[in-house]
Amino acid sequence: MAGPRRKTRVRTDYEVIVVGCGGLGSAAAYWLARRAGKDVLALEQFSLGHERGSSQDHSRIIRRSYHNPDYIALAVPAYDLWHEVEEESGVQLVVKTGGLDLERIGTNGIKDLSHCAEAMTVAGIPHEELSAAEIMYRWPQFHLPDDTRGLFQADSGLVDARKANAVHIALARLHGATIRDNLAVESIQSHPDGVDVTTSEGVFHAAHVVLTGGAWTNNLLSSLDLRWPLTVTQEQVTYFATPHLRDFTPDRFPIWIWRAQEEFYGFPIYGEVATKAGQDVGGHEVTAETRTFIPDEPTKVRLVRFLQQHLPRFLGPELFTRTCLYTMPPDRHFVIDAVPGHPRVTVAADAAHAFKFATLFGRILSELALDARTTYPIAPFTADRPAITDPTFAPIFRNEAVLSR
Numbered sequence: 530m531a532g533p534r535r536k537t538r539v540r541t542d543y544e545v546i547v548v549g550c551g552g553l554g555s556a557a558a559y560w561l562a563r564r565a566g567k568d569v570l571a572l573e574q575f576s577l578g579h580e581r582g583s584s585q586d587h588s589r590i591i592r593r594s595y596h597n598p599d600y601i602a603l604a605v606p607a608y609d610l611w612h613e614v615e616e617e618s619g620v621q622l623v624v625k626t627g628g629l630d631l632e633r634i635g636t637n638g639i640k641d642l643s644h645c646a647e648a649m650t651v652a653g654i655p656h657e658e659l660s661a662a663e664i665m666y667r668w669p670q671f672h673l674p675d676d677t678r679g680l681f682q683a684d685s686g687l688v689d690a691r692k693a694n695a696v697h698i699a700l701a702r703l704h705g706a707t708i709r710d711n712l713a714v715e716s717i718q719s720h721p722d723g724v725d726v727t728t729s730e731g732v733f734h735a736a737h738v739v740l741t742g743g744a745w746t747n748n749l750l751s752s753l754d755l756r757w758p759l760t761v762t763q764e765q766v767t768y769f770a771t772p773h774l775r776d777f778t779p780d781r782f783p784i785w786i787w788r789a790q791e792e793f794y795g796f797p798i799y800g801e802v803a804t805k806a807g808q809d810v811g812g813h814e815v816t817a818e819t820r821t822f823i824p825d826e827p828t829k830v831r832l833v834r835f836l837q838q839h840l841p842r843f844l845g846p847e848l849f850t851r852t853c854l855y856t857m858p859p860d861r862h863f864v865i866d867a868v869p870g871h872p873r874v875t876v877a878a879d880a881a882h883a884f885k886f887a888t889l890f891g892r893i894l895s896e897l898a899l900d901a902r903t904t905y906p907i908a909p910f911t912a913d914r915p916a917i918t919d920p921t922f923a924p925i926f927r928n929e930a931v932l933s934r
């Protein structure tokens with residue numbers, strides 16, 4: 530006869546707890562597990578791979594073509610680390626399609642493409658500056674006004690976001706981490722010797738906590754008596770079932786960004802038998818709780834109008850439109866730092882262009898948690914800069930071309 534069943538004791542003490550398993554949290558769990566193995570716990574409030582956050586789609590643009598040297602400095606190690614994750618998993622995550630940045634000459638002020646080309650030259654990143662005629666000769670899919678110019682960089686492409694998250698989680702488990710989904714963190718209390726993380730299943734303790742809560746970041750910070758000026762918007766991308774498949778496969782057609790006041794971007798066929806495009810910051814302000822999953826019609830109309838003018842064969846019947854959340858500090862730069870006053874709590878706020886850096890940020894977060902320092906250049910992304918601490922800091926993300934895909 531079987532004896533009385535023993536209740537297995539749930540382990541509650543860890544070296545590091547990661548809160549939120551989206552793009553950045555799953556990467557942090559992986560890099561932490563490589564060094565701390567079983568002493569890592571990662572908690573996700575919904576099912577892994579859910580679609581309520583920012584990271585679940587087939588593709589996110591990755592590129593080195595930034596006007597800002599701070600981002601170029603991150604892009605270089607980001608490519609290397611994605612490659613390392615691909616090597617360890619055997620799963621391809623980055624697809625290099627080449628990338629075209631496009632603009633009407635003289636419309637982007639200090640952020641025009643000549644500054645971008647200059648920053649890339651200084652960083653030794655090969656690129657080509659192209660006229661409208663040269664672009665249309667190489668990619669006749671584009672219909673461009675004569676005063677358009679472009680910058681082509683061959684290493685640009687896409688990261689398969691959905692796969693990347695799943696790969697980070699799988700490898701984190703391989704290295705011994707415990708991943709718990711459908712378990713929300715209700716509050717966080719930090720003490721001089723550790724951090725308490727309260728869930729509906731009780732309190733977990735860790736020497737260090739990493740917050741990667743995306744659009745829910747302020748909910749998590751509220752238990753530390755903090756609220757940051759993060760704006761959450763509901764954005765969308767549309768997949769078009771173009772009949773012109775051969776014109777838009779990744780070997781023939783690059784990712785592209787139309788840099789303008791109304792900024793659009795797009796992808797070759799990938800993940801679906803369809804092209805994909807969207808408008809940057811085309812959506813409305815929401816919260817993680819008030820957002821809907823209903824696409825915004827005017828945003829779609831603006832996108833289709835742009836594509837009709839400049840990439841008519843890219844269009845086809847709408848396959849579907851997927852909504853998604855942006856979470857932006859007022860200067861649209863990342864935060865990746867210890868929470869001021871809480872040295873055992875590290876946070877990453879993604880600024881709605883972080884996926885290309887997800888695995889790098891996971892590595893940086895693991896170093897900040899385990900070593901209290903990192904050698905990667907994150908000085909511009911501190912939590913005590915005016916954009917985060919000065920309530921009068923005016924948001925810039927809607928009134929200039931931010932160039933941040």
Ligand SMILES: Cc1cc2nc3c(=O)[nH]c(=O)nc-3n(C[C@H](O)[C@H](O)[C@H](O)COP(=O)(O)OP(=O)(O)OC[C@H]3O[C@@H](n4cnc5c(N)ncnc54)[C@H](O)[C@@H]3O)c2cc1C
Pocket residue numbers: 548549550551552553554572573574575581582583584585588589590591712713714715741742743744745746749764765766807853854855877878879880881882883884885886934
């Ligand atoms: C339409 C769109 C296009 C984009 N395009 C690009 C691009 O081309 N290139 C690029 O680099 N970036 C792009 N981005 C931005 C990029 O996708 C995000 O920066 C990145 O995905 C953010 O990841 P995250 O982990 O911070 O957030 P999320 O993926 O949202 O993860 C946060 C997670 O934390 C969990 N969580 C929150 N609170 C709790 C809690 N209390 N307890 C437990 N779990 C919790 C949430 O459920 C969620 O799973 C785009 C974003 C969107 C929306």
